[in-house]
Amino acid sequence: MGRLQSVRKGSWTEEEDLLLRKCIQKYGEGKWRHVPARAGLNRCRKSCRLRWLNYLRPNIKRGDFAVDEVDLIIRLHKLLGNRWSLIAGRIPGRTANDIKNFWNSHLSKKLNSDNSSTILTAMKVPNSSAPCSSPLWSMGPAMGTGVEDESHQVVQEEEEDEEEDDDDEEEGLTGTGPTNQLNLLEEEDNSFWKSLLFEVEEETAHKNLRDGSSSTIDTVLGQDDMFVGLEGLLADGNLWGDMMC
DNA sequence: AAGACGGTCAACCGCTCCTTC
């Protein structure tokens, strides 16, 4: 029986960062159980994974959150609750840990005493309740940040999938002749939320199928007020105003 | 000037879910 070798804990040194970075560059992400040995690090696989995901990964944004991002976090948290990884997936360059920390240190306290509109007003948002008040909102989550990464690609792919699913709606649009700029803008906004809704629907339906509590997405939708509310907002095109109330 | 206090953030821990055998 060999003696258990204790792994190093605490802050990472530059040397450790370098070793981990080189290892990921050579072998790629994943297979975290092999990473400590491959990198020559005396760290557990969890520590390596966390360090990479939250700090070393390319395209990670440091520094203050933009007003757009705060706005998005508030709305997504209202929809999803503390599902930080899901929220982070919609905010390019930000990690779940970043968002969680930001929420706990900045937003949760403020939201307890104020409402989100007050917070955004305090952050000098020109008109936080108006639709598409910022580039991030009008162009989709990745465009406002200038970061082209996997999250953005995922959204694009999902939106492409969405096009197939929304054939009826597309026909409806084109069938009524030329659409004005506002309608096009609202379509883009809604596609972001639709893709998010689709992602959450799939996850929840999958979970419920395993539990045997329901058999179809329709059933899930029927059970969950959140989906009913969001679908209604999408339908009447007043997502932005209602979300903030 | 220095100690107390509060805020922030990187990292750890424990749990759940997923995959493989």
Next chain:
DNA sequence: CGAAGGAGCGGTTGACCGTCT
């Protein structure tokens, strides 16, 4: 089908730093 191990997630902790008294 069930057990075991791996991977991922959210909650929590603790060190560090800036501000206040």
